Every structure is written in C-alpha cells, then in structure tokens.
Amino acid sequence: MTQQARSGRGRGRPSSPILSRERVSQAAIRIVTDQGYRHLTMASLARELGVAASALYNHVSSKRDVLVLIQDRINEQIDCSSFGTEPWDQALRDWARSYRQCFMEHTALIPVMAVLPVADSPQTLRMYERVTRALHDAGIVGADAVDIIVGIEALVFGAAYDATAPTDIFDPGSLEDLAPTFIRFAAQRSPDPRAAADRAFELALDALISGLRQKFTD
Amino acid sequence: MTQQARSGRGRGRPSSPILSRERVSQAAIRIVTDQGYRHLTMASLARELGVAASALYNHVSSKRDVLVLIQDRINEQIDCSSFGTEPWDQALRDWARSYRQCFMEHTALIPVMAVLPVADSPQTLRMYERVTRALHDAGIVGADAVDIIVGIEALVFGAAYDATAPTDIFDPGSLEDLAPTFIRFAAQRSPDPRAAADRAFELALDALISGLRQKFTD
DNA sequence: ACCTGAACACCGTTCAAGT
DNA sequence: ACCTGAACACCGTTCAAGT
Numbered sequence: 001m002t003q004q005a006r007s008g009r010g011r012g013r014p015s016s017p018i019l020s021r022e023r024v025s026q027a028a029i030r031i032v033t034d035q036g037y038r039h040l041t042m043a044s045l046a047r048e049l050g051v052a053a054s055a056l057y058n059h060v061s062s063k064r065d066v067l068v069l070i071q072d073r074i075n076e077q078i079d080c081s082s083f084g085t086e087p088w089d090q091a092l093r094d095w096a097r098s099y100r101q102c103f104m105e106h107t108a109l110i111p112v113m114a115v116l117p118v119a120d121s122p123q124t125l126r127m128y129e130r131v132t133r134a135l136h137d138a139g140i141v142g143a144d145a146v147d148i149i150v151g152i153e154a155l156v157f158g159a160a161y162d163a164t165a166p167t168d169i170f171d172p173g174s175l176e177d178l179a180p181t182f183i184r185f186a187a188q189r190s191p192d193p194r195a196a197a198d199r200a201f202e203l204a205l206d207a208l209i210s211g212l213r214q215k216f217t218d
Numbered sequence: 219m220t221q222q223a224r225s226g227r228g229r230g231r232p233s234s235p236i237l238s239r240e241r242v243s244q245a246a247i248r249i250v251t252d253q254g255y256r257h258l259t260m261a262s263l264a265r266e267l268g269v270a271a272s273a274l275y276n277h278v279s280s281k282r283d284v285l286v287l288i289q290d291r292i293n294e295q296i297d298c299s300s301f302g303t304e305p306w307d308q309a310l311r312d313w314a315r316s317y318r319q320c321f322m323e324h325t326a327l328i329p330v331m332a333v334l335p336v337a338d339s340p341q342t343l344r345m346y347e348r349v350t351r352a353l354h355d356a357g358i359v360g361a362d363a364v365d366i367i368v369g370i371e372a373l374v375f376g377a378a379y380d381a382t383a384p385t386d387i388f389d390p391g392s393l394e395d396l397a398p399t400f401i402r403f404a405a406q407r408s409p410d411p412r413a414a415a416d417r418a419f420e421l422a423l424d425a426l427i428s429g430l431r432q433k434f435t436d
Numbered sequence: 437a438c439c440t441g442a443a444c445a446c447c448g449t450t451c452a453a454g455t
Numbered sequence: 456a457c458c459t460g461a462a463c464a465c466c467g468t469t470c471a472a473g474t
Contacts, residue, residue: 017457042448054450055458063448107329114379119391129397136399143407143417146388146400150415151373151422154380158372161332170364173337179347181354182364189361197368199361204369207429208422214432215425235438260467272469273439281467 018051019059025069032070037108040066067112072121074109078102080130088138089213095131096152096205103160110157140216148212155204163197236269237277243287250288255326258284285330290339292327296320298348306356307431313349314370314423321378328375358434366430373422381415 027048031040042063046053060066079098082091103110118125128149135145170186172179189196245266249258260281264271278284297316300309321328336343346367353363388404390397407414 019457041446043446052459053448054460057449058457111325111329111379114376115383115387117384117387117389117391118397119386119389119393122393122396125390125393125397125400128400132397132400132403136403142403143414144421145403146407147418147421150380150418151377151425154376154419154422155369155373155426157376157379158332158374159369159376161329161375162368162372165333166335168337169333169335171335171337172343173335175337175340175343178340179336179343179350182343182346182350185350185354185360185363189364196361200365200368201372203362203365204372204426207369207433208373208426209429210432211425211427211429214428237438259465261465270440271467272441275468276438 019049019055021059021069023049024056024059024066025073028066028070029073032106037106042066064112067109068116068120070106071109071113071116072123074102074106075121075124075127078127080127083130083134088134088140089209091134092131092148092152092212093205093209096156096209099153100156100160100163100201103157104163107160107164110160114153114157138216144216152208155201155208159197159201159204162200163194165193165197167191167193169193237267237273239277239287241267242274242277242284243291246284246288247291250324255324260284282330285327286334286338288324289327289331289334290341292320292324293339293342293345296345298345301348301352306352306358307427309352310349310366310370310430311423311427314374314427317371318374318378318381318419321375322381325378325382328378332371332375356434362434370426373419373426377415377419377422380418381412383411383415385409385411387411 024045028040028045031044031048042053042056045066046056049056056066060069078095080095082094085091086094103113118128131149132145135141135148140148170183170189172183176183190199242263246258246263249262249266260271260274263284264274267274274284278287296313298313300312303309304312321331336346349367350363353359353366358366388401388407390401394401408417
C-alpha cells in the first residue's frame, strides 16, 4: 500500500514520505463516498491518513485544492462512450445523463467545478476533447462547439441540484392561495421526487438537444 | 425606522423589541450587497443590527434561515412583466434572462434556493404562479408546465455559476496537448469572459425554448 | 418576550521545532 | 523534504442570567 511512498529516488537514505497528492485525493474520495461532504474536513482527512492536519499543507495548498483534486477524479466516472458509436445528438444526450447522474452525488463540487480553470483538471480536459471531436465531426466547430458544452453543463449542474431536493419541495404549506394554478399542476407530478426531477430534466434535455439539432443541421 | 418595533400590542409596558425577521433580512441584504456573501456571518449581521449574535436566534433558527429570508426578497427582483405582453415563448426567454442576471450576483443562494420548499417563499410562489398562468393560457398544463419551469431554472442556475468564472478558465496551462481541438475552439470565444458566458447561455436558452415551442405547439 | 455575555465545539491555516 | 504540536483567528450555536 505504501509501495510508491517507499520507493525513494536517488541514493542515500530514502525520504519515504507518508503523504502524496495521490494518497490525499484517494482518502478524500473515500470520506466523501462513505460519509458525505459534510464530513470532509482537513482534520478528518488527516485522521484517515494517520497524520497531523498540518502535514496536509505540504501537499495541498488549501481545502479548495482538495476539492479540485477530487473533482478531476469524479469526472473520470462520466460515461463518454456514446461519442464513438451514436450520432452526435444522441451521444450528447447520453453524456448529459451520465454527467448529471455523477454530480447528483457531488453537488458540493459544482461551485468549485463551474469556475475552475481546466488547467487543473487533465481528465476533465480529456472529456471536453472527446465531446468537441464528435461535434467537429458533425460539422459544428469554433465557439459554437464550446458553447454547446458549456450550455449542456449548465443544465446538468442545475438539474443535479434539483434532483437533491426534498419530497415536499412544492408543498405550499399555508401559502396555497398565492399560487393555485401552480400548486394544482405541481400536484400532478410524480410523488417520487427523484422521478419528478428525472422527468423535468429529460423534458429540458430533449428540448435543448432537438433545438440544437435544428439549428446546426442543414 | 423602529416604528413597527415600537408599536407594542396589548396594554402595559410595550415590549418594543429591537429585532424582527424583517429587520434581520434587510440587514443581511445590506451586507451581502455591499460586501458580498463571504462577509455575511452571524457576528457581522449582529454588529450591523447593534445586538449580540445570540439575539438573532430569537428571530431566526439558523444561518440557513437567514439565507432563506434573503432568497425570497431577491426573487422579487426578477422581471416577470413579459408574461403580460409577449407570447409565452418570448416571455419565458425574457424571464430566464432576468432570472440569470439576478442570480449571477447571488450564486451563494443557489444551493439553498434549489432545494428549498416553496412554502418558505411567498414571493417565489407568486412568480411561479405568473409563469404557470402564461403556460396554461398557451395550452400547456399539468406536470409539463411545472417541468418547464424546473428545467429553465436548472439552466439558469448553472449558467449563473458559469458567468462568475474567471477569464482564464479555458487556459490549458501545460496540458494543451490533452485537448487540442477543444483548446483551439475555446480560443475563438470572446476574450471577455462575461460576453463568452452570455453567448453560451443565449445559445442554450434559444435551443431550449425553440425545442419547447416545437414540442408544445400544434 | 427578548436581549447579553460567556462558553462550546468546531473550522481552516500557520509556523517554529524537530528528523 | 516532510511531519508534529501548539497556536491563531475565526465559525455557528447554546444557555443561564438578566429585564
């Protein structure tokens, strides 16, 4: 387990450091997966790794840096395989679904991810390249291709938040009279909040993609 | 300024409390507007109001409760006037633009707003009713009407984050070789990050709305 | 009922001191 | 170079005590 750490480079006494950015990000993902983002603190991260909290700062510059590390790993889980086999519009749909699925469990990363320079995220960059290539092959080039990615990401991030909303989010309480039509229509959605969120996402995604298809297809 | 506070109900000595939910939310918005969300703490809020921090808990149950208070006030600023005059698709477009504009300065509210039961937000509920009515008049009813609102909100929230991203967000640094096509296309966007974000939002919004129009218009 | 002051259980981060 | 331990400057929240 400490193989990489033990392999000191150069001669003399090997330095054999306990930590590394790799080990820090692995431990962080373990905590986040098992216990959620609320439990990810510099103290808990240090405990998981068996070191003092201050030791972490030899490898990461801040807690935000830890989140950046996580984010690139999480993005590896997004399924981009449809870009090899499906038409571009169907591939975009599949990609967006997987993307949202992924960030539904990582909404805490959205504020970080959305404003993060891609320079810090090699895996994310690879994903963007894959999508861009598919758009390029469909004749969509230049700023349009990037804007399509940015636009879909926006919908995905927003929908990921929405999917974490509680069951009673549209229960008006005592304010029923303020919005009778809205409340009546909201009551016709699925009682399962997850299913309701899924349906809203699919409706918007479908409209967005078919709007794009119409715009970019001769 | 303390008129409402001075009007003690009942006889005997009027209680004349210093605080109220109203005054708390006003002070919070003042801090957020002048100094940003980073400076909104229970301590700073108490200082602004000239009381001890613990006094706040007689009127709000938590800091999150303060954000909920703010959120409903912020939503009042969203322009819904097009729903009276424009066709439903154009009105949705105008609404979405104003909505995004509003939350670009309040991205900190998005995680709160997205999962917040509407029961806590009378103004938000009024806004939803206005949009729903316009959709209803266009023949879009039931879950579809609510899902359209939810879908547009998702795009708006995600795009609001995107608009706060720094200039160099697509600067690949040393990772240029990982995504040559993407980097090349990204370089063709506007050098002004705000203008680039605006364009991506407009592209997605346009596609989404025209997709909806196509789906719901006979 | 409403406010104060002190206290609690945390945070992320820094830094001199060790090896 | 890398880790420890103590310390710092905060957080949000609680609660007995006052009026």
